[in-house]
Amino acid sequence: MLPAAVYTDPNGLADLKRAARADATAAAPQIAQQAEALFLGELLKTMRSSGLGQGLLDGPQAEMYRDLLHRQLAVELSQHGGLGFGNAIAGAVGGSAAPPSPSAAALGLPRGLAGLPPISRAGVVGGGTAAADFDSQSAFVTELWPHAQRAGQALGIDGRVILAQAALETGWGERVARTADGRPSYNLFGIKSHGWGGAVARVPTLEFRDGALQRETADFRAYGSYAEAFDDYARFLTENPRYRQALAAGNAADFAHGLQAAGYATDPAYARKILGVLGSPLLADLGGAASNGAQA
Structure with a gap:
């Protein structure tokens, strides 16, 4: 039996393709289930994008965890019947229909969508954020991995942790700040405009002050491309003495904790969250490609 979350796992997707080539009829129910999970995931993503504005606790980290929750919810719903069209797909290609869906209470899921966390998205114009250039987490990794490798080599740090x-900062590229005229800032690392003579993007942000979250507005550096963002990130760390200990780290964990200790972010769980993202399958699969000698 293939894992339920196969459409979010490149290895699982490859297994499903092999199963379909070997026996398309037998694999039809699983293919239909994954198609429905993908549809439900996109449906929830669209609903997130239709919000009227940011909530008090919104931010890149909150958006990332909401995305993970909704992906898992889509998988769980499709595994237990979903909207029903998965069965129709399976039947159309000669496969057997999935068993009927149990009740929401039996699944431990909220009834309807009222139980989901608040969802919002700022507008494109006026310094807000918008859906980015990446249509999936895989696309985010594929496009940015070469830049991360280059920055990692310059810093002597595993490119995967970068x-x-x-x-983490952008919710896999979905919350990249934009300038007042709606152009993307390409700022992937939340670097503010202190000492910066170029263009900026003014956006609302959440900061921890005296142990409590506070809503603020801040100016962030704006670049001409993602390549420039990675180059400035490497320059920013090397030119600031407070990050020397982080750059001297021998592994990803020490680097992440070094960033937090140096005050890169006010979030007291910043290092733990970076390492949590680093442990995701998409980044773990890059292990063989890491070429700068650092170990995660």
Whole structure:
């Protein structure tokens, strides 16, 4: 039996493709289930995008965890019947229909969508954020991995932890700040405009002050491309003495904790969150490609 979350797992997807080539009829129910899970995931993503504005606790980290929750919810719903069209797909290609869906109470899921966390998205114009250039987490990794490798080589740090930090800061590229005229800032690392003479993007942000979250507005650096963002990130760390200990780290964990200790972010769980993203299958699969000698 293939794992329920196969459409979010490149290895699982490859297994499903092999199963379909070997016996398409037998694999039809699983293929239909994954198609429905993908549809439900996109449906929930669209609903998130239709919010009227940011909530008090919104931010890149909250958005990332909401995305993970909704992906898992989509998988669970499709595994237990979903909207029903998975069965129709399976029947159309000669496979057997999945068993009927149990009740929401039996699944431990909320009734309807009222139980989901608040969802919002700021507008494109006026310094807000918008759906980014990446249509999936895989696309985020594929496009940015070469830049992360280059920055990692310059810093002597595993490029995967740099990519994990970018994913955390932007929710896998879905919350990249935009300038007042709606242009993308390409700022993947939440670097503010202190000492910066270039363009900026002014956006609302959440900061921990005296142990409590506070809503603030801040100016962030704006770049001309993602390549420039990675180059400035490497320059920012090397030119600031407070990050020397982080850059001297021998592994990803020490680097992440070094960033937090140096005050890179006010979130007291910043390092733990970076390492949590680093442990995701998409980044773990890059292990063989890491070429700068650092170990995760």
